[in-house]
Amino acid sequence: EIVLTQSPATLSLSPGERATLSCRASQSVGSYLAWYQQRPGQPPSLLIYDASSRATGIPARFSGSGSGTDFTLTISSLEPEDFAVYFCQQRSNWPSITFGQGTRLEIK
Amino acid sequence: QVQLVESGGGVVQPGTSLRLSCAASGFTFSSFGMHWVRQAPGKGLEWVATIWYDGSQKHYADSVKGRFTVSRDNTKNTLFLQMNGLRAEETAVYFCARDKNENWGPDQYLDYWGQGIPVTVSS
Numbered sequence: 602e603i604v605l606t607q608s609p610a611t612l613s614l615s616p617g618e619r620a621t622l623s624c625r626a627s628q629s630v631g632s633y634l635a636w637y638q639q640r641p642g643q644p645p646s647l648l649i650y651d652a653s654s655r656a657t658g659i660p661a662r663f664s665g666s667g668s669g670t671d672f673t674l675t676i677s678s679l680e681p682e683d684f685a686v687y688f689c690q691q692r693s694n695w696p697s698i699t700f701g702q703g704t705r706l707e708i709k
Numbered sequence: 710q711v712q713l714v715e716s717g718g719g720v721v722q723p724g725t726s727l728r729l730s731c732a733a734s735g736f737t738f739s740s741f742g743m744h745w746v747r748q749a750p751g752k753g754l755e756w757v758a759t760i761w762y763d764g765s766q767k768h769y770a771d772s773v774k775g776r777f778t779v780s781r782d783n784t785k786n787t788l789f790l791q792m793n794g795l796r797a798e799e800t801a802v803y804f805c806a807r808d809k810n811e812n813w814g815p816d817q818y819l820d821y822w823g824q825g826i827p828v829t830v831s832s
Contacts, residue, residue: 635818637754644804644822645754656809656820688754692817696768700754 603627605689605701613709620676622704624689629669633693636665636674639703640685648687649674676706684708711735713805713823720829723797731788731805731823739763739783742808742815745790747801748825757803758790759815766814795830802827 604627614620624634632652637645647656649665652672662677676683689701717729731743745757758779759768767779778791788805803826806819 637819644806644825645819646822647809647818647820650809650818690754690818695817696759696815697770698756698817700756702753 602697603630603691603694603699605691605699607687607689607701607704609704610702611705611707613707614679615709616679616681618679620674620679620683620706622674622676622687622706624667624672624674624701626670626672626691626693630691630693632668633691633695634665634667634672635690635692636663637688637690638683638685639688640682645688679706681708711807711821713807713821715803715805715823715826718803718826718828720831721795722832723795723830725795726791726793727795727828729790729792729803729805729826729828731790733786733788733805733807736807736821737811738781738786740811742810743779743781743788744806744808744815744817744819745779745788746804746806746819746822747799747828748804749798749801752801755801759808759817760788761814762808762812792828795828797830797832800828800830 636649639645653665712734760779776794780789807821808815809818809820810816
């Protein structure tokens with residue numbers, strides 16, 4: 602099973618700041634990685650797929666990068682609604698998929 | 710707009726069965742693969758099962774293989790998850806989700822999710 606490790610577990614920032622979230626895979630997943638946002642009491646929503654492609658309707662301040670084992674989700678300037686939990690997900694060993702344990706982005 | 714509404718959750722005893730449903734609307738249900746994902750209280754996400762748009766293929770996490778069955782009724786725009794032999798550690802919110810890929814095999818990215826339905830397994 603491919604294990605995804607996200608860091609940091611919690612990130613404390615202020616609105617307007619830049620956020621950088623990391624996801625590391627236990628083996629190469631190519632570019633088959635997605636990012637999801639989950640607000641409290643809500644289901645996850647797809648932000649990024651194939652490492653760097655924004656899903657429909659996702660603002661340009663969200664960007665993804667990386668390949669192989671190291672990936673980054675960047676939020677260029679934090680809006681109040683961006684404070685949430687973020688999960689990465691791989692689909693390299695299709696059809697099985699696994700998720701990271703999540704990074705909580707909280708207001709400083 | 711795309712809507713997914715789960716139902717059928719509740720409190721059950723270990724070893725018993727439960728059937729979840731997911732009613733879909735706002736898109737051509739028969740053109741998309743569908744998934745079940747669960748989230749234990751305060752924990753992360755765990756993929757449970759995938760079914761192709763036409764029901765021709767089904768895939769399961771090793772943890773549920775042989776006990777859970779995913780199915781769909783494309784005439785009623787409904788997805789199902791039959792869960793047998795439930796265990797306490799399977800207490801979670803169960804989400805149904807749509808695959809991003811249309812009219813082909815699922816690409817295993819989940820672009821729309823239901824609100825989820827809680828399942829509690831406890832004696």
